[in-house]
Amino acid sequence: MSEVNNAYLLKELQDQFAAFITQVDEPYGLLTIELDKEQILPVLSFLVKHPELQMQFLTDVCGMHFPDNKGKELATVYHVHSFTKNIRLRIKCYMSLDAPQIDSVTSLFGSANWxxxxxxxxxGIEFIGHPNLKRILNVDEMEYFPMRKEYPLEDQTRTDKDDTYFGR
Amino acid sequence: MENTVTNFDHTSEYTTLNLGPTHPATHGIFQNILTMDGEIIVEAEQTCGYIHRAFEKIAEHRPFYQITPLTDRLNYCSSPINNMGWHMTVEKLLGVQTPKRVDYMRIIIMELARIADHLICNSVIAVDCGALTGFTYVFQWREKIYDIYEEICGARLTTNVGRIGGLERDFSPACIAKIREFIQEYPKVLREFTSLVERNRIFMDRTVGVGPISVERALHYGFTGPNLRAAGLDYDVRVMNPYSSYQDFDFTIPVGVNGDTYDRFRVRQEEMWESLKLIKNALENLPEGKFFAEVPEFYLPPKEEVYKNMEALIWHFKIVMGETDVPVGEVYHSVEGGNGELGFYLVSDGGRAAYRLHFRRPCFIYYQAFPEMIKGSTLSDAIVTMSSMNVIAGELDA
Amino acid sequence: MSNIQVSPPPPGIEGSGFFATTFEKAVGLARANSIWPLPFATSCCGIEFMATMAANYDLARFGSERISFSPRQADLLMVTGTIAKKMGPVLRQVYLQMAEPRWVIAVGACASSGGIFDTYSVLQGIDKVIPVDVYVPGCPPRPEQLIDGILKIQELVKNEPLKRRESPEYKALLASYGIE
Structure with missing residues (x-):
């Protein structure tokens, strides 16, 4: 049995999915791969079922927006963790603003749902196969996706704020 | 599972009950739409977002040191842990090594916060079972922890304690005296609270076997913290990925068996003992030295230096205006928060604010399992289950 | 003897065996010292409210022994914590469910003005949806501040004319919030 570390993890992934891994990085010791978004489910189920790695804990899913990154504006970032070997992996899947769709991983991890x-x-990233994909934190009537960079932070309906006091 | 009904009579008519968002029995703003068969819950659906405050959007507009007050308001029962977690994330990004004294001081503060968090959760479980006495009794001791916080940083609840690179000031002698007094007196209180509640027949009837979850399902739902440990898995960030010199200390991780409300209560209760032990050890072995790391570009110089010293003035200006250089990169750091793995995923583009900051909020993730846990139990059991999960509205909705 | 102070009676005419004052004053005195608060606790300030209720600060000393969790039986709506836009209609409904006379206290920066959360999702002060009597600043306010807020409310309650709730000014105030 070889030691389970980032190099081993990467080798295991490269053996199976080399064609789909576009970039590999290791910022602050956490192996990060960029993956073709079509492959997210196969890769994650491979990691879950891998006898040595057993990456069965989905730590985190979040989105990102890079407005200047043409064709790859949106990204979902997955952090998976193996409790048995204490190793983490970060997977990034980029997608374009025109087709923000990616497979849902709820079939593997219940925690991915929310x-x-x-x-x-x-x-506004649509997860294909998600059982109940609707807004969760914002009001249902909301028409935009607030965390995208083009939308402002502040409440635009505010009337009591005088811009001159804020140097604008 | 004796309290659970699994065979539903599908011919009977169901009632829809709207529990919340301002139901008196739920502590905080939680809405559950329950389908009830008499007193038995058939199905539940949670709604959340009632105090969504857009933390992650604010974080993209504020310099790093201004994000600390936001982390206060995530899990406000244990805000120092969140503060420290955030500082450590930024320190990891910057590559700052903190002196041992800082680490030990942080451990003391974080473990005090953990006691404060578990104290409120456990006493509220007791309140939901009808025992208000324990709550009023132990809340006095939460006040003692507030006193220590005040001595450390001047605030009670939303502490905003510490800086990137260290702490804003050293422990004062009065503060150390208060901590010593606390670790001396608190065991008595905790024992008394335990004897009031733990083997109480009513309390046990209301909690044993209520809202159980198996370890497999708990992992599936991304449980962490005391709730996962109550189900029987000893995952603790402090041990698995030690931060802030936790590896120097010897402590045990209490683990439950059934993952029910009683086990969650017991695990928290035992964790308070471990926290006390940690505080005691850290205080006894508190190393001499500086209470901040030598990073003038991120750690604010003392105010008197700013008035007298040109260099300090420049650093002060640069830090406050957010003009110091931050490396480009992404970092994930997690700490063991009051109710689980509290993670910070920070993406920096070198600018004065984070490009993206995502909080891994433990209760947002494990609250998903709530319908499964209360299915087939009565409404009153659902209330107890919810309070034993320690779902904090501020953390749930961010 | 302990140092308990008995609050002075309202001004009136006293003789042997009787004490006469205005009905308004007597009602005000009774109301002010038996306020039933409804804690509308949403976030951090709610924990400070719990601290105020608990043994150390003991809100019960000021006649607010009974915390009413039902809006129907409450006199004082204590909005403690951030009110998001999603929560706004709920808050308004709770206010409407309360019986007159009712008072509102906005506890903390968030309830008063939105506080540090000047964002798209947070209501910038609850006075956008319901009228507020007393604002308590702080993030969160200390229990002493909260008690001070309650005492301010007591002053208001004590001196409120009996006919205020029927007055055209009050009706106009409610109408400005769209409440009939």
Whole structure:
């Protein structure tokens, strides 16, 4: 048995999915791969079922928005964790603003349910196969995706705020 | 599982009950739409977002040091842990090594916060079972922890304690005296609270076997913290990925068996003992030295230096205006928060604010399992289950 | 003897065996010292409200022994914590369910003005949806501040004319919030 570390994890992934991994990085010791978004389910189920790694804990799912990154404006970021080997992996899947769709991983992890809903709520990323994809934190009537960079932070309906006091 | 009904009579008519968002029995703003068969819950659906405050959007507009007050308001029962977690995330990004004294001081503060968090959760479980006495009794001791916080940083609840690179000031002698007094007196109180509640027949009847979850389902739902440990898995960030010199200390992780409300209560109760032990050890072995790391570009210089010293003035200006250089990169750091793995995923583009900051909020993730846990139990059991899960509205909705 | 102070009676005419004052004053005195608060606790300030209720600060000393969790039986709506836009209609409904006379206290920066959360999702002060009597600043306010807020409310209650709730000014105030 070889030691389970980032190099081993990467080798295991490269053996199976080399064609779909576009970039590999290791910021602050956490292996990060960029993955073709079509492959998210196969990769995650491979990691879950892998006898050595057993990456069965989905720590986190979140979205990101890069307005200047043409064709790859939106991203979902997955953090998976193996409790048995104490190793983490970060997977990034980029997608374009025109087709913000990615497979839902709720079939593998129940915890992804709300996290994907939150990502949809904030970024408008649609998770295909999600059982109940609707807004979670914001009001249902909301028409935009507030965490996208073009939308402002502040409440636009405010009337009591004098801009001159804020140097604008 | 003796309290659970699994065979529903599908011919009977169901009632829809709207529990919340301002139901008196739920502590905080939670809405559950329950389908009831008499007193038995058939189905439940939670709604959340009633205090959604857009933390992550604010974080993209504020310099790093201004994000600390936001983390206060995530799990406001244990805000110092959140503060420290955030500082450690930024320190990881910057590559700052903190002196041992800082680490130990942080452990003391974080473990005090953990006691404060578990104290409120456990006493509220007792309140929901009808025992108000325990709550009023232990809340006095939460006040003692507030006193210590005040001595450390001047605030009670939303502490905003610490800085990137260390703490804003050293422990004063009065503060150390108060902590010593606390670790001396608190065991008595905790024992008394335990004897009031733990083997109480009514309390046990109301909690044993209520809202159980198996360890497999708990992992599936992304449980962390005391709730996962109550189900029987000893995952603790402090041990698995030690931060802030937790590896220097010897402590045990209490683990439950059934994952029911009683086990969650017991696990929290035992964790308070472990926290006390940690505080005691950290205080006894508190190393001498500085209470901040030597990072003038991020750690604010003392105010008197700013008035007298040109260099300090420049650093002060640069830090406050957010003009110091931050490395480009992404970092994930997690700490063991009051109710689980509290993670910070920070993406920096080198600017004065974070490009993206995502909080991994433990209760947002494990609250999903609530319908499964209360299915087939009575409404009153659902209330107890919810309070034993320690779902904090501020953290749930961010 | 302990240092308990008995609150002075309202001004009136006293003789042997009787004490006469205005009905308004007597009602005000009774109301002010038996306020039933409804804690509308949403976030951090709610924990400070719990601290105020608990043994150390003991809100019961000021006649607010009974915390009414039902809006129907409450006199004082204590909005403690952030009110998001999603929550606004709920808050308004709770206010409407309360019987007159009712008072509202906005506890903390968030309830008063939105506080540090000047964002798209947070209501910038509850006075956008319901009328407020007393604002308590702080993030969160200390229990002493909260008690001070309650005492301010007591002053208002004590001196409120009996006919205020029928007055055209009050009706106009409610109408400005769209409440009939």
């Amino acid at each position: 996290q994907e809903r939150e990502t949809f709520d904030f970024f």
